[in-house]
Amino acid sequence: MRVCAVIPCFQQELRSSALEVLTKSYSLAMSLGEQSSGAQSSGEQSSGEKAQVEAWLIGPEAETHQAKAAQYGASILRLMNLEVDADQGGVKVSLGRRWVDAIDEIMTQSTSELNSEGDASDSTLLLFDNTELTKDILGACGARLGAPVIADVVDLSWDGKQCIAQRPTYASKVMSKVITSGSVCLCSIRAGLFEPEEHPVDATTHHYSAPTTDALGQVLQALVAPEGDTVDLTEAPIIVGVGRGISDETGKELVAKLAELIQGEIAISRAHFESGMYSHTLLVGQSGKVVAPRLYLALGISGSIQHVAGMSESHTIIAINKDPDAPIFEIADVGIVGDLYQILPALNQALESKKDE
C-alpha cells in the first residue's frame, strides 16, 4: 500500500500546506500499520503489508526539498525536475496539462519498478494540497489514472481498500461523507487543518524524467497580473476579515493598523469585492478563497452562508458586529457586540501599549 504526497516544488521554501499533506500521509500510513498488526494479533486476515509514505516532488525546485520531505516522514522520494514555461516575459507559468502528464508518468514508472522488484502494491492513495493548481489538475489526473477523486477534504481515513472522507458541501452547511473504493484514489486536503509534524526517516530517492507534453489544446494567450496585494491567504495563520461594517477610509485605516499589530492578513467579504475599497483577490467565501487560519477576526461581517463557506473551518473565530442577531455569532468562538468605530481604536491602543511594554 502506498500513500503518496504529491508536492509541487516551485519555490525555495515548501508551503505549509505541503507539510500538512506529508503529515497526513504519514499518519494514514501509521494507522494502516496499526490496523495490519492489530488484525494479525486478533487472528483476523490481514495482508500484513505496511504502507510506505512517498513524496512526489515535482517542479523546478524538486531537488531542494528532499531533506524536508524525509524530515516529515517520506521514506521514498520520487523526483521530477519539471520545468515551467519561463518564456512569458520572464514570468513563470505552469500549464496544468504538464502536471497531469508528470503525475501519470511517475505513477506508471514507479508501479512498473515496484512490480519488477517483486514489491507490487495493490492500492495507492495520492494526496494533494488544495491549491489553485490542484483545483486545475485534480479532475484531469483522476480521469487519466481512471481513479476517483475527492476534493477539499477536511478529514480522511483509508484502510487500503476504502477511502472515507469528510468534505463540506452546500456552502459548508452540510458535512458530507464520501466513500470511494478502488486500487487508486486521489484526494485534496484543505489547508490549515492538520498541524505539520516532523517524523524524520531515512529516505531513498528515485529520479524521473519529465515527459514531453503535447501542448495542443492549450494556448496561453496572456498573463494578467493580479491587482493589488498578492497575499496567499490560504497560508496565513491570522486573517482580519473585513465586511460592510467597515465603510470608509477611517475604518480602512483602523483595520490596517489592527492587521499590522497582530500580524494578520486582510481578507474581505463580497461587500468589499463590490465596493472596490480592497483588491478583489482578497475575497473569502464560496466565490473566493477557502481559508482555515488559526485566527479569523470577522469585522462587520454578517455571516452569510456564502462567506462562511470560505472560513468556517478556521480554528478560532472572533466576530465583532453591532447586531447581536448577526448569524456570524452562530459560528464565532468569541463574539463582541458593538460599534467597530468605537471598538477598533480602543483595541489598537491596547495592543499598541502592550507592544511597548
Ligand SMILES: Cc1cc2nc3c(=O)[nH]c(=O)nc-3n(C[C@H](O)[C@H](O)[C@H](O)COP(=O)(O)OP(=O)(O)OC[C@H]3O[C@@H](n4cnc5c(N)ncnc54)[C@H](O)[C@@H]3O)c2cc1C
Ligand atoms: C452566488 C453568490 C456567491 C457569493 N459569494 C460570496 C463570497 O464568496 N464571499 C462573500 O463574502 N459573499 C458572497 N456572496 C454575497 C453574500 O451573500 C453576502 O451578500 C455578503 O457576504 C455580505 O457581506 P457582509 O457580511 O460584509 O455585508 P452585510 O451582510 O451587509 O453585513 C454587514 C454587517 O456589518 C454589521 N455592521 C455594520 N456597521 C457596523 C459597525 N459600525 N460596527 C459593527 N458592525 C457593523 C452589520 O450589523 C452587518 O451584520 C455571494 C452571493 C451569491 C448570491
